[in-house]
Amino acid sequence: MAGFISILGFLAFAGxxxxxxxxxxxxxxxxxxxxxxxxxxxxxxxxxxxxxxELNQSQKVRADGKLSLPLVGEVDAAGKTVGQLxxxxxxxxxxxxxxxxxxxxxxxxxxxxxxxGAVNHPSKIAFExxxxxxxxxxxxxxxSAFGTLKHVRLVRTVNGxxxxxxxxxxxxxVSQGTKxxxxxxxxxxxVPQTTF
Numbered sequence: 001m002a003g004f005i006s007i008l009g010f011l012a013f014a015g016x017x018x019x020x021x022x023x024x025x026x027x028x029x030x031x032x033x034x035x036x037x038x039x040x041x042x043x044x045x046x047x048x049x050x051x052x053x054e055l056n057q058s059q060k061v062r063a064d065g066k067l068s069l070p071l072v073g074e075v076d077a078a079g080k081t082v083g084q085l086x087x088x089x090x091x092x093x094x095x096x097x098x099x100x101x102x103x104x105x106x107x108x109x110x111x112x113x114x115x116x117g118a119v120n121h122p123s124k125i126a127f128e129x130x131x132x133x134x135x136x137x138x139x140x141x142x143x144s145a146f147g148t149l150k151h152v153r154l155v156r157t158v159n160g161x162x163x164x165x166x167x168x169x170x171x172x173x174v175s176q177g178t179k180x181x182x183x184x185x186x187x188x189x190x191v192p193q194t195t196f
Contacts, residue, residue, distance in 0.1 A: 039077050039085065040185070041065055042110035042128075047089070051099035058107055071096040082106055113183045115140035117191040118147030132180040134172040136189055148194040149173070154181075155188040 039045065041063050049055040059067050065078030072092045077085055086104040093100035108128045113136050116122045120141025127136070133154060143149055149170035155162055171178045183189070 039080055039082065039106070040110065041078055042126075043077075044107040044109075045077065045082070045085070046105045046107045048103040048105070049093075049097070050101040050103070052097055109185075111183060111185045113185075113187045113189060115189045115191070117189075118144045118193045119191050120144050127183075131183050132172075133167065133183055133189055134169050134180075136183050137169065137191060143191050146193045147191045149191065151192050153190040153192070154183075155190065156184060157186055 039061055041061050043061045044058055045061065045067070046058045047056065047069070055070055059069075061067060061077045065076055067075050067077045069075055069089075072089075075085075075089070075092065080088070082104050086102060089102045089104065090100050093102060110126055110128055111131060112124060112126045113131075114124050115136055119137060120143075123140055125136060125139050127139075131139075133152065134149075137143065137149070137152070149172075150168050151166050152169045153164050153166050155164045157163075167181060169181075172180075
């Protein structure tokens with residue numbers, strides 16, 4: 001705890017200033033909680049049957065990408081959007097229920113990110129809830145004695161192309177009103193060393 005407090009003190013002393021590297025990409029929707037479009041193993045989906053509440057349930061997508069559902073059995077979920085899965089379930093339950101209204105929603109989603117560079121515990125970390133870049137860095141032990149949060153680089157694959165953005169995460173500690181920047185599955189966060 002003493003180490004964490006000293007890091008906070010150091011960061012507060014280092015000063016603030018919101019800058020984004022103009023030579024890099026700015027990811028859109030940075031303050032929005034990410035909408036996980038494609039379901040994957042480990043995601044938990046909630047199924048709500050308006051006409052048959054006894055079938056309501058939450059279920060984790062298994063390692064093989066399937067769900068085991070009452071009346072219809074095994075259903076592939078991984079690789080589909082929530083909307084696609086919902087449409088498929090409505091079709092599957094048409095022959096089973098008088099009113100096959102099924103609502104599918106995502107309860108939790110497993111997001112895996114890599115935190116590297118000048119942090120105390122560089123590692124691959126999995127989260128089951130929306131997580132910000134700052135929270136991911138803190139989960140990796142925070143910046144090392146030589147790490148700086150002023151020029152953190154986030155690398156993200158967008159439509160099959162790797163893009164990066166540099167952000168000042170230190171503002172989260174030293175100023176108010178900073179918008180959170182949420183990580184997405186597959187992100188790589190690199191914390192650089194200080195230049196002084």
